[in-house]
Amino acid sequence: MRQPRSTHSTRRTVRSTPAIFTPVILPAMLPVMLIALLAIQQPGRIFANDDSFTQVLAAQQERIRTIETAAKTSVSIFAGSSGGGSGVLISPDGYALTNFHVVQPAGIAMRCGLNDGHIYDAVLVGLDPTGDLAVIKLLGKETFPYAFIADSDTVSVGDTCYTIGNPFLLATDLQPSVSAGIVSGVHRYQFPAGTLLEYADCLQVDAAINPGNSGGGLFNARGDLIGINGRASFEKRGRINVGAGYAISANQVRNFLGILKGGHLADHATLAATVATSADGRVVVSDILESSDTWRKGLRIDDEIIELAGKSVRSVNSFKNILGTLPAGWRIPVVYRREGRPTEIFVELAGVHTPAMLNELMAGRRGKPSAQNKPGEKSKPNPLAPDLKDLPETIQKFYERRFGYTNFFFNRVELERVQQALEQQTLSLENQESTWRYQGRLEAGGSFEIELDDQSAKISLPTGISRWEQAVADAGLAAEAGFDASPPGSGGMLAALTMWRRLLLKGPENIDGRITYWGQQPLYSTTTNQLADVLELTTSNCRARFFVDTFGNVVQVTFFLGSSSTSCDLYFKGLGERGPYWQPTHLTVTYDGGRFATFLFDVES
Amino acid sequence: MATTTLRNTCSRSRSLEFLVAMVVVALTLCSASVRGGDVTSVSVDAASRVTKIYGAGGIRGLESYQTGILVSSSGHIITVLSTAIDSEAIDCVLDDGRRYTATLVGVDLRRELAVLKIDGDDLPHFKLSADSPRQVVGTRVLALSNLFGVAVGDERVSVQHGVIAAQVPLRARRGSHEAAYRGDVYILDCTTNNPGSPGGCLVTWQGLFIGMLGKELRSAQNGTWLSYAMPANELALGLEMILSGQTDQSLADQTQSLDFDLQSLGFILVPDLLDLTPPFVEAVTRDTLAAASGLQTDDLVVAVGNRTVTSQRGLRQELSRLIPGDPIQLSIIRDGNIVFVDLGVIPAIAEPTRER
Numbered sequence: 027m028r029q030p031r032s033t034h035s036t037r038r039t040v041r042s043t044p045a046i047f048t049p050v051i052l053p054a055m056l057p058v059m060l061i062a063l064l065a066i067q068q069p070g071r072i073f074a075n076d077d078s079f080t081q082v083l084a085a086q087q088e089r090i091r092t093i094e095t096a097a098k099t100s101v102s103i104f105a106g107s108s109g110g111g112s113g114v115l116i117s118p119d120g121y122a123l124t125n126f127h128v129v130q131p132a133g134i135a136m137r138c139g140l141n142d143g144h145i146y147d148a149v150l151v152g153l154d155p156t157g158d159l160a161v162i163k164l165l166g167k168e169t170f171p172y173a174f175i176a177d178s179d180t181v182s183v184g185d186t187c188y189t190i191g192n193p194f195l196l197a198t199d200l201q202p203s204v205s206a207g208i209v210s211g212v213h214r215y216q217f218p219a220g221t222l223l224e225y226a227d228c229l230q231v232d233a234a235i236n237p238g239n240s241g242g243g244l245f246n247a248r249g250d251l252i253g254i255n256g257r258a259s260f261e262k263r264g265r266i267n268v269g270a271g272y273a274i275s276a277n278q279v280r281n282f283l284g285i286l287k288g289g290h291l292a293d294h295a296t297l298a299a300t301v302a303t304s305a306d307g308r309v310v311v312s313d314i315l316e317s318s319d320t321w322r323k324g325l326r327i328d329d330e331i332i333e334l335a336g337k338s339v340r341s342v343n344s345f346k347n348i349l350g351t352l353p354a355g356w357r358i359p360v361v362y363r364r365e366g367r368p369t370e371i372f373v374e375l376a377g378v379h380t381p382a383m384l385n386e387l388m389a390g391r392r393g394k395p396s397a398q399n400k401p402g403e404k405s406k407p408n409p410l411a412p413d414l415k416d417l418p419e420t421i422q423k424f425y426e427r428r429f430g431y432t433n434f435f436f437n438r439v440e441l442e443r444v445q446q447a448l449e450q451q452t453l454s455l456e457n458q459e460s461t462w463r464y465q466g467r468l469e470a471g472g473s474f475e476i477e478l479d480d481q482s483a484k485i486s487l488p489t490g491i492s493r494w495e496q497a498v499a500d501a502g503l504a505a506e507a508g509f510d511a512s513p514p515g516s517g518g519m520l521a522a523l524t525m526w527r528r529l530l531l532k533g534p535e536n537i538d539g540r541i542t543y544w545g546q547q548p549l550y551s552t553t554t555n556q557l558a559d560v561l562e563l564t565t566s567n568c569r570a571r572f573f574v575d576t577f578g579n580v581v582q583v584t585f586f587l588g589s590s591s592t593s594c595d596l597y598f599k600g601l602g603e604r605g606p607y608w609q610p611t612h613l614t615v616t617y618d619g620g621r622f623a624t625f626l627f628d629v630e631s
Numbered sequence: 632m633a634t635t636t637l638r639n640t641c642s643r644s645r646s647l648e649f650l651v652a653m654v655v656v657a658l659t660l661c662s663a664s665v666r667g668g669d670v671t672s673v674s675v676d677a678a679s680r681v682t683k684i685y686g687a688g689g690i691r692g693l694e695s696y697q698t699g700i701l702v703s704s705s706g707h708i709i710t711v712l713s714t715a716i717d718s719e720a721i722d723c724v725l726d727d728g729r730r731y732t733a734t735l736v737g738v739d740l741r742r743e744l745a746v747l748k749i750d751g752d753d754l755p756h757f758k759l760s761a762d763s764p765r766q767v768v769g770t771r772v773l774a775l776s777n778l779f780g781v782a783v784g785d786e787r788v789s790v791q792h793g794v795i796a797a798q799v800p801l802r803a804r805r806g807s808h809e810a811a812y813r814g815d816v817y818i819l820d821c822t823t824n825n826p827g828s829p830g831g832c833l834v835t836w837q838g839l840f841i842g843m844l845g846k847e848l849r850s851a852q853n854g855t856w857l858s859y860a861m862p863a864n865e866l867a868l869g870l871e872m873i874l875s876g877q878t879d880q881s882l883a884d885q886t887q888s889l890d891f892d893l894q895s896l897g898f899i900l901v902p903d904l905l906d907l908t909p910p911f912v913e914a915v916t917r918d919t920l921a922a923a924s925g926l927q928t929d930d931l932v933v934a935v936g937n938r939t940v941t942s943q944r945g946l947r948q949e950l951s952r953l954i955p956g957d958p959i960q961l962s963i964i965r966d967g968n969i970v971f972v973d974l975g976v977i978p979a980i981a982e983p984t985r986e987r
Contacts, residue, residue: 182671183671183674183675183678183787183790184669184670184671184672184673184674184675184773184790185670185671207792208670208790208791208792209790210789210790210791211781211782211786211787211788211789211790213786214781214782214786215783216781230781230789232789232790232791232792232821259778259779259781259825261779261825261826262847262856263856267822268822268825269778269791269821269822269823269825270778270779270781270789270825307728340728340784340785341728341783341784341785342784343783343784343786344784
């Protein structure tokens with residue numbers, strides 16, 4: 027189907043271009059121009075196959091539509107004397123992505139233009155200095171146009187792509203610039219400057235990325251977001267595009283999005299081990315930190331790394347590519363080979379930085395001599411940690427300063443969102459004060475009984491009966507007696523179940539202790555890439571992370587006693603409200619990566 | 632897109648060809664606009680016939696890496712002649728990560744080409760033909776190269792898209808030195824004169840091999856950086872010359888002819904035993920240009936014109952850039968002082984290449 031309006035615009039394009047070239051190559055062009063004219067007037071006559079002409083027009087129409095749609099999501103960021111850049115909207119409530127290096131000089135509050143001709147106030151939500159990523163939120167409108175975040179692992183070399191943004195800050199009329207090109211390379215690695223601005227597993231494109239494009243969207247032919255433009259190779263001609271630009275992959279964005287929307291100051295992951303290529307081309311561990319979780323889970327020097335986070339490791343570069351896209355604190359599977367035998371372990375990834383280092387990096391005060399204050403000079407205020415009174419009034423109510431966070435206000439926002447999801451599952455629970463009783467059999471044989479109360483828990487196993495009591499834990503004697511970790515060998519299964527029960531009954535707002543929104547993590551009990559919201563509870567005795575799936579089910583609990591770094595993990599299956607309380611069909615409990623037991627519940631229908 | 636198609640076909644007079652081309656291009660565009668389609672498969676296929684080259688250099692302005700094109704199943708690689716391949720150890724890395732050490736087979740100084748050889752069997756490659764037709768202006772092309780060295784190990788080289796913007800004789804220079812090759816080249820509308828790009832391959836959107844990306848050169852007329860490619864038929868001629876040994880331009884020959892040249896100028900250097908043997912003058916012959924200029928035994932040559940040289944190899948390289956009629960001005964160190972020596976203009980005997 028040819029649309030009348032679009033046909034018209036295509037014809038204009040066809041006509042205008044030969045005219046431009048006429049002065050130069052008129053004689054050669056004459057016959058062609060005639061043909062072209064004929065083609066325009068009566069396409070059916072000149073084309074062997076009318077379909078092909080229609081297809082060309084259809085392709086052009088699709089391109090126009092794609093750009094029209096994508097351009098609506100493009101954000102022009104202006105930060106006054108601090109420069110500016112680009113961004114791209116990713117949700118109807120105004121969340122947008124941009125680069126860390128764009129917002130760092132801009133600060134918490136900024137002004138953003140859309141191609142609807144309006145300028146919106148925006149507030150900084152979360153930062154990832156290492157990955158050069160930032161999330162901001164545009165204010166002042168109910169529904170914003172937004173881009174769909176695609177799976178960047180499906181992008182191929184040669185795919186059509188568009189960069190849309192604010193190069194050289196030209197978009198003073200709020201209309202973004204568009205450049206078309208192809209994907210020049212995938213899974214590229216671009217070295218960081220120090221520990222910052224590392225582009226791992228990034229996309230390389232020949233669509234123009236110039237200063238000012240930073241933070242803007244890289245779109246595929248469908249207009250879906252495949253990356254965030256942020257970097258280009260410049261050389262002898264100064265800071266202008268020379269056909270090699272780089273974008274943070276959409277999949278890396280997705281890994282960090284939960285953490286960033288939670289107002290965090292995100293950190294990237296390290297395996298606490300370095301790797302090198304062996305003489306026969308294998309990727310082997312060349313050094314490893316003995317205090318790390320990786321060491322504790324069994325990885326040693328000379329082990330060959332085969333897989334990381336489900337992706338195969340073919341080279342040191344691919345190792346860095348995979349690791350560079352992962353947030354600190356994620357647990358990922360690592361497959362290594364020793365003496366011909368592969369082993370899979372789950373490793374909790376450490377951070378590249380300490381929180382204090384990150385805080386300095388955020389302020390741009392670390393590793394930059396020029397940013398350091400001379401003696402006697404008053405220290406400059408950090409635009410990313412302002413006093414509330416220095417912010418515009420419209421922004422003040424969207425900002426809360428807290429150490430270790432970019433903007434703690436948004437942690438509350440996310441916590442509230444997860445709470446609402448949880449409430450959908452917990453509202454109908456009755457008999458809140460009653461004891462939750464379970465029975466069933468162990469996968470390894472024998473039967474069990476569990477009783478959960480608010481302040482105590484009890485389990486009967488073939489090996490004996492174990493108890494946990496809040497009062498004993500509070501007295502501080504429990505840890506020494508090993509009572510906290512009961513039943514023995516579980517790392518604290520009863521305490522973990524009690525916290526789980528409290529969360530389900532009381533909700534995040536009433537639970538004892540301090541609860542925050544951690545971000546998102548993959549559910550590593552499943553094989554899918556599904557991410558779950560994670561809440562983190564800290565009490566005087568323990569830390570617990572609750573994994574909440576998209577239906578509001580708490581499907582996983584990671585529990586740490588005291589300041590221990592070894593966890594008791596609960597993996598629930600077949601969760602549902604049965605009788606007066608929640609009950610799974612399966613519960614697997616692991617301690618420090620090793621299986622403690624799998625419980626099969628007697629389910630009353 | 633439609634306009635490009637029209638321009639693309641403008642030099643074709645027969646309407647049948649036009650129609651066929653139109654349909655092909657149209658279908659290509661349609662599929663390409665949704666997914667990479669043909670562009671993807673052409674890129675992937677071409678990348679398997681291209682190698683990343685790592686050699687000497689790495690100091691400012693002189694890259695230690697470039698690109699090469701496989702031209703035989705047994706591992707012949709054609710690339711541009713540059714300092715990067717002026718090395719004992721030249722590494723070639725294919726798109727599957729296989730790494731080879733290459734040897735230099737020979738060079739064509741006029742076209743500034745070099746042929747390397749790796750030991751391989753059944754390697755994917757492009758067949759060069761001296762009869763390769765020239766492509767018309769407006770042809771859509773893909774340029775594959777090791778630009779900026781961003782592709783490492785088993786990563787594919789980078790792909791850029793563009794159009795042949797012109798086909799003109801090359802008039803280019805690098806610094807004060809004019810490019811030796813003055814034949815026709817394709818001028819491209821995409822930026823391919825980046826570090827690492829030289830030696831990259833140029834293919835049409837249908838995957839036809841049509842040329843090799845040239846060196847990082849500026850236009851001799853206006854100083855702008857040139858994105859150009861040497862057409863496939865020129866490459867074929869150069870390859871044929873080098874492989875048939877019809878030229879006296881293998882590196883050994885080059886050394887010999889240069890010694891001969893130096894002798895003809897009237898001086899010889901100390902024996903070249905090291906990678907970086909300093910260019911000390913061993914002897915000056917009486918009644919020659921060198922003697923007349925005042926050059927003396929034990930003088931150390933440190934520059935040719937305004938280009939610094941630090942080794943005999945460097946000196947040869949610089950002299951090889953000169954063409955008959957160019958002035959030969961040497962800076963030398965004698966007893967701790969810098970002295971300038973003018974040997975007059977380069978005589979015809981030093982002409983670095985001869986046409987077949």
